[in-house]
Structures are given as structure tokens and as C-alpha cells.
Amino acid sequence: MRILAFSIGGEPRLGLLMPEENKVIDLRINAYRFLKERLIPKDTFTDLKLFIQYHEAINIAKEIEDEALKGRIHSGLWDLKEIKFLPPITNPSKIICTGLNFEDYRRILGLQYLPVPQIFLKAPSAIIGHMDPIMIPENYGEVYHEYELACIISKRCKNVTEDEAWNYIFGFTIFNDITAHDIELLTRELQQWAKSIDTFAPMGPIVVTRDELKDVSDLKMVRRRNGRIESQSSTKYMRFKFNEIISFISTFITLNPGDIITSGSPPAGPIYPGDLIEAEIEGIGILRNPVEGVRVREDFAKALNLKKH
Numbered sequence: 001m002r003i004l005a006f007s008i009g010g011e012p013r014l015g016l017l018m019p020e021e022n023k024v025i026d027l028r029i030n031a032y033r034f035l036k037e038r039l040i041p042k043d044t045f046t047d048l049k050l051f052i053q054y055h056e057a058i059n060i061a062k063e064i065e066d067e068a069l070k071g072r073i074h075s076g077l078w079d080l081k082e083i084k085f086l087p088p089i090t091n092p093s094k095i096i097c098t099g100l101n102f103e104d105y106r107r108i109l110g111l112q113y114l115p116v117p118q119i120f121l122k123a124p125s126a127i128i129g130h131m132d133p134i135m136i137p138e139n140y141g142e143v144y145h146e147y148e149l150a151c152i153i154s155k156r157c158k159n160v161t162e163d164e165a166w167n168y169i170f171g172f173t174i175f176n177d178i179t180a181h182d183i184e185l186l187t188r189e190l191q192q193w194a195k196s197i198d199t200f201a202p203m204g205p206i207v208v209t210r211d212e213l214k215d216v217s218d219l220k221m222v223r224r225r226n227g228r229i230e231s232q233s234s235t236k237y238m239r240f241k242f243n244e245i246i247s248f249i250s251t252f253i254t255l256n257p258g259d260i261i262t263s264g265s266p267p268a269g270p271i272y273p274g275d276l277i278e279a280e281i282e283g284i285g286i287l288r289n290p291v292e293g294v295r296v297r298e299d300f301a302k303a304l305n306l307k308k309h
Helices: 027-035 055-069 103-109 162-168 181-186 188-195 242-252 299-303
Strands: 002-008 011-017 023-026 077-079 084-086 095-099 118-122 134-137 143-145 147-153 169-176 201-209 220-225 228-234 260-262 269-271 276-281 285-294
Touching: 002 023, 011 027, 011 055, 023 027, 023 055, 027 055, 084 201, 118 188, 118 242, 147 220, 147 242, 147 276, 162 169, 162 242, 169 276, 169 285, 181 188, 201 285, 220 269, 242 260
Parallel strands: 095 260, 134 285
Antiparallel strands: 002 011, 002 084, 002 201, 011 023, 023 077, 095 118, 143 269, 147 169, 147 260, 169 201, 220 228, 220 276, 276 285
């Protein structure tokens, strides 16, 4: 399935993106006639984090998809032009990013190779969706666009092996690890600030379930700025694959449904107010976000001698 979170008239909903790529089936509207005696909270079809915790909800969504493919769904159909995309998940208990997982980018940065996944946390409050603006604090140095594949955890995950880890993935989406690059390079102790600024976690536009996107070992990845390709890569260059990253994390940190794990980024590059950036990953689509500047107090920048850009 290809699932998206969206709103109509300000009301959040979950939908299925149909194969023709321009129609969305509203799950909330269509689910009720499939519920029968299934005991599922009413908000299940408006909140992906809740949705993935109920196997019956997933079964209902598959039934709706099957009916739609047979031309039997006639209500709750929206054109993509009518909806506002929302982040697939707004309330994960954690976002765990993987750093230095593409060797060419690690070499560019000149940072140390580690024999285990290098993970760090990014604040969920930074999440925005497809076409939402990234707000760059002015005069705090360069900001980089790190484009990544992300997986979403389907169920509680603790102490799983590499072989078991794939069974804990609900699906995949695109994630931008926007980074205040100059701040991060000052010292790794400032990384959490550099990564977690509001709007620095765009994700979407959709989630493709693992049963549909079965093989993520060699997906084409493209980063564009204002329509120009600035980087191309593939998931085949990931040093640690998702099953290895999940197994490592779950040894020490319990993962919960809806948690987001990222792949790490191929070589990144700077973005500036006025840009339109795109991250494209084969099998999922294109995540687009405009970039804007925002004025904030500058005494912290002056204290760190950050250059103005």
C-alpha cells in the first residue's frame, strides 16, 4: 500500500494513493462499512502511528484498496490538488538518525570511520510535511540538505537479531535531515541543536509499506535544488543496512511503533532562502520543500563567531 496523511478543510485523515498517482482514497470515510464487529478506535484512520498498531485496521485498508482497484469505491475520493499533505507521522516517540553511513560523504566531511552504526536523536518537534517550508535561522551559518531513506517501526522492538529486524518495519518514506552545518562542525556536542531546529525534519510525501517495497537494497536516490541535480546515489552504498541498524539500536534502546529510523545521507549540499529542494527515492516519490529565512536573535551566533550567509 501507498499511504499518506493529509487534510481536507483542516481535518487530518489517512488515505491510499492509487496507482494512477492523482487520486487519494479517504480511509476514514470508507472504513466504517468494513468495520463490522472489529473493535478499532475511531481515530485509527486519521493517525498513522495508531493505525499501524492495529492489524485489523491494516486489513481493512487492504480490503478498501482491493475494492478501489475493482472500481467499487465511489465516495471519499480526492484529487491530489484538493488536499494538503501532512507528515506521515507527527508524533513518534523518537527519530533516530544514522550518521556517516555513506562512505563518500564521510570522506568529504573528514570524520572518523566507526565499526558500528553512528546514531543520534533528532527532535520530533522538527517534523514537517511535503511542501511545508523549511525555516532557516538567518546568520547562523550554512544549512545542508541531507537526503535519506527512512523506515517506520511497526511494533515494539527490543533485542532483535539482524534476521528478525525486517519484520519490525512497517514501511518506508523519504526523510530530510536538514542540518545547521556550520554549527555542527564547531563541535559534535552541538549536533543536537544543529539537527533539531524547528522544520529541520521534512518527511513524506507518502509511506510505502514493506510488502509493496520489498527490496530496498538498490534504490536510486537524487537530491535537487531549484530543479538542478546536485547529488545522485543509491541505497546500495549504505554501509549498514536497516536490519543491522535496527538490531544495533534495539540492543540498547527500545523502539516503539511509529519510531523513525534513517539511512544516513549521501553527499549533502547547502540550501538558501528562496530555494526549492527535492529528495527523490525510487519506489516512493519526490519530497519537495521550499526554503525560507527567519530572523532570530543573533547573540548566540556572535558568541560562536559564526559567519553570516
